[in-house]
Amino acid sequence: MRLSIxxxxxxxxxxxxxxxxxxxxxxxxxxxxxxxxxxxSADGTAELVRQLAQHHSCLRLIRRVGRSGLASAIKEGxxxxxxxxxxxxxxxxxxxxxxxxxxxxxxxxxxxxxVVGSRFHADAEIHGLSGRREQGSTxxxxxSRFSLPRTYGQLTDLMSGFFALRLEPLLPLIRAxxxxxxxxxxxxxAVSRGRLRVxxxxxxxxxxxxxSSKLDLAVFWDFLISLLHSLSFRLLPRRAISFAxxxxxxxxxxxxxxxxxxxxxxxxxxxxxxxxxxAAASSNYLINNALTFRFQRLRGLGLLRGLLxxxxxxxxxxxxxxxxxxxxxxxxxxxxxxxxxxGIFVVFVWNYAASxxxxxxxx
Numbered sequence: 098m099r100l101s102i103x104x105x106x107x108x109x110x111x112x113x114x115x116x117x118x119x120x121x122x123x124x125x126x127x128x129x130x131x132x133x134x135x136x137x138s139a140d141g142t143a144e145l146v147r148q149l150a151q152h153h154s155c156l157r158l159i160r161r162v163g164r165s166g167l168a169s170a171i172k173e174g175x176x177x178x179x180x181x182x183x184x185x186x187x188x189x190x191x192x193x194x195x196x197x198x199x200x201x202x203x204x205x206x207x208x209x210x211x212v213v214g215s216r217f218h219a220d221a222e223i224h225g226l227s228g229r230r231e232q233g234s235t236x237x238x239x240x241s242r243f244s245l246p247r248t249y250g251q252l253t254d255l256m257s258g259f260f261a262l263r264l265e266p267l268l269p270l271i272r273a274x275x276x277x278x279x280x281x282x283x284x285x286x287a288v289s290r291g292r293l294r295v296x297x298x299x300x301x302x303x304x305x306x307x308x309s310s311k312l313d314l315a316v317f318w319d320f321l322i323s324l325l326h327s328l329s330f331r332l333l334p335r336r337a338i339s340f341a342x343x344x345x346x347x348x349x350x351x352x353x354x355x356x357x358x359x360x361x362x363x364x365x366x367x368x369x370x371x372x373x374x375x376a377a378a379s380s381n382y383l384i385n386n387a388l389t390f391r392f393q394r395l396r397g398l399g400l401l402r403g404l405l406x407x408x409x410x411x412x413x414x415x416x417x418x419x420x421x422x423x424x425x426x427x428x429x430x431x432x433x434x435x436x437x438x439x440g441i442f443v444v445f446v447w448n449y450a451a452s453x454x455x456x457x458x459x460x
Contacts, residue, residue: 101175103171105136108140138221175271181232197249204262210267213255213259213297234256249291251295256284289326315391336453343388352434381448
């Protein structure tokens with residue numbers, strides 16, 4: 098059987114050559130294809146892989162320009178793979194190449210659909226994870242296990258980036274994976290609805306020898322959105338959930354700004370409210386640009402133009418927000434909190450749909 102190994106990379110020049118040196122000898126055991134899916138690295142990763150591919154016919158480079166993200170790189174690699182079996186692993190050297198054959202053999206002998214390399218298997222060893230990161234992964238696994246079908250309850254590492262699968266029968270599920278998700282494996286298990294036959298093999302998780310981890314606030318945000326997306330039975334769009342959470346922070350900004358402006362003694366509620374609404378809209382724009390639409394993130398002058406577009410798109414619902422809140426305050430109840438919430442509720446759907454299309458050019 099032919100094995101395709103998918104290696105997503107971004108600025109991994111120092112790590113990719115030693116990793117390939119350990120993977121290429123696998124040709125002695127299997128018909129091998131290695132796909133390096135590079136997100137247009139600035140450190141010369143793609144150039145190095147291209148040079149190596151001239152000497153190794155099993156090595157292929159997929160260089161992505163204008164698109165990025167770990168989950169989408171994995172999805173693209175799997176869809177381009179030509180093997181009967183496929184295996185995904187990190188390119189930073191933390192996943193041991195020795196586990197490749199172990200995972201493939203387990204996949205074949207057990208008549209399974211998917212085999213996960215686990216850092217938390219009873220026989221696994223962790224050398225490349227700090228105590229804080231290990232504890233965070235443990236909590237993330239517990240939360241993920243709660244949100245996934247119970248048939249996957251025996252899996253100990255739902256956050257793993259190392260897994261092997263039978264390619265042909267899983268292609269429909271791979272196509273259905275949301276590439277904006279937190280982890281490709283988690284998203285694959287979520288869309289499978291518990292139908293996959295799965296097992297685990299232990300990993301010896303190595304320290305990173307070069308470069309830095311890609312874990313940041315945006316990754317944590319993606320994890321939170323993935324959980325809420327699964328718990329909502331995947332009925333709500335991921336970006337709508339993210340937009341709504343950011344909007345919640347905007348509610349806090351608007352309420353606080355209103356109180357601070359009124360506390361100055363120079364402005365009443367009707368005068369303070371428009372300024373507070375603009376402050377909240379600007380806050381929402383900046384956070385959405387950093388998190389919700391980070392793969393289409395605007396920078397430099399584009400960031401300023403985007404803000405102006407966002408405020409323009411939001412101008413009609415801003416007027417509705419101010420008008421409805423003022424009317425509620427004047428005619429229903431002189432309660433600034435509920436008056437503002439009434440206005441905020443009216444504008445959410447418009448802001449999400451219109452700004453997605455006209456600010457970040459995302460349908």
